[in-house]
Amino acid sequence: MKQSTLIKALFASVLTMVGLVVGVRFAPATGDISQQKPGAKGTGKAEQSEPPGMGKTPLLVTSKGNELSVTHQMGTVLVPRQPERICSLAFTDELLAIGVKPAAASCMNGSFSDYLAQRLEGVVGINQLMGVAQPNFETLATVQPDLIISSSGDPQTYNQLSRIAPVVVMAGDGDNNRQRVLDLGALLGRREIAVQTVAAYDARIQQAKQVLQAKIGNRKVAFFRIFGKQFYIHGHTRGGVMLYDELELAAPGLIENSPRGFMLSPESLLQLDAEFIFVAAEANQGAQRSWSTLLSHPAWQRVPAVQTGQVYSLTDQHQWLRPGFLAKSQMLDEILHAIAPETMETDTPPASEFADRGRQ
Secondary structure, eight states: OOHHHHHHHHHHHHHHHHHHHHHHHHOOOTTBOSSOOTTOTTOOHHHHTSOTTBTTBOOEEEEETTEEEEEETTEEEEEESSOSSEEESSOHHHHHHTTOOOSEEEEBTTBOOTTTTTTTTTOEEEEEETTTTEEOHHHHHHHOOSEEEEOOOOHHHHHHHHTTSOEEEOOOOSSTTHHHHHHHHHHTTOHHHHHHHHHHHHHHHHHHHHHHHHHHTTOBEEEEEEETTEEEEESSSTHHIIIIIISOOBOOGGGTSOTTEEEEOTGGGGGOOOSEEEEEEOSSHHHHHHHHHHHTOHHHHTSHHHHTTOEEEOSOOHHHHSOOHHHHHHHHHHHHHHHOGGGGGSSSOOGGGGGGGGOO
16 A cells, blocks of 8 residues: 555544544533633542642633633633634634634833744734843833733732733643643633644654654654854753653653753764754854854764764754644654655645644
8 A cells, every 4th residue: 555545544543532532632521611620529639739730720601791711820710602713822822723813912122933923924012021031011002901821929010911802821742732722722712622632633743753753763853953152952842842752752862861952062962863853043153153163073073963964954943942723733744754755745634734624
């Protein structure tokens, strides 16, 4: 059987299986449109100790007249059933993944993450004020949002935001924010789309793991970053989470004793045994100069990936540095395009396109 046929069959079977599993988990109790009550039977101690919207614990969303009552880590708040002007100070990536475009979103120095910039055209940017880790409240108020999504557990920030609009506070779940995607689906009346988005992503991860295992086996893969004069190889952080935790690819030997990452000198590159390397060099002059210098260094020339021409330079980097749900989907596309390009010729939609199904 041809590889494309195998991939299609695998995708269909896993999608069905995951959809069923997620659907059971997401089924609400009578009168409750949330996914699951926190602290319910069958959850582990870690889940029981976490408030709604934090870690693996879902938001508690219930119907209350023409509004929704939402219990999150900072308390309970009433929110509109169909908010029209959402301000996302967090989880903008996950909002877009279920087809919701916010009216305003958090940004840095007036710019959105490069991989989201096109999707956020026309969206008001809310800068984070330097030194205080707070949004620009004045700009936010001019947007007149009817719902604010935040990740800040700071009571002062929460109180100030609550003077502008209802606030729902959530934190990352440590597992590609799958639970946060489901939470946003329950909160915004897009439950089915959220379930489908997570299921399709999980199916493609399983498909990619099988393809990559067949293609490269235990050959080692690295995510290499250059900023200023520094060279850093990531372990189980940033883009490394996709490589080693999601796709379960083999990590370089340097990561064994430094699982979060390792700062390299040009000479220590002699220890880098990766056969595939993804490189993110910042666009500033200092980083580009360091990158140029590295390319001609004798130690770099002895790295296995360099010798076989398996070094891939990343033009857009934010999806590797601040991985959200869509970010990791795009990373997956890039990894497959680099290592197993023949698999991208099938008619299975790339994970980065899943959000287009539900886009408003």
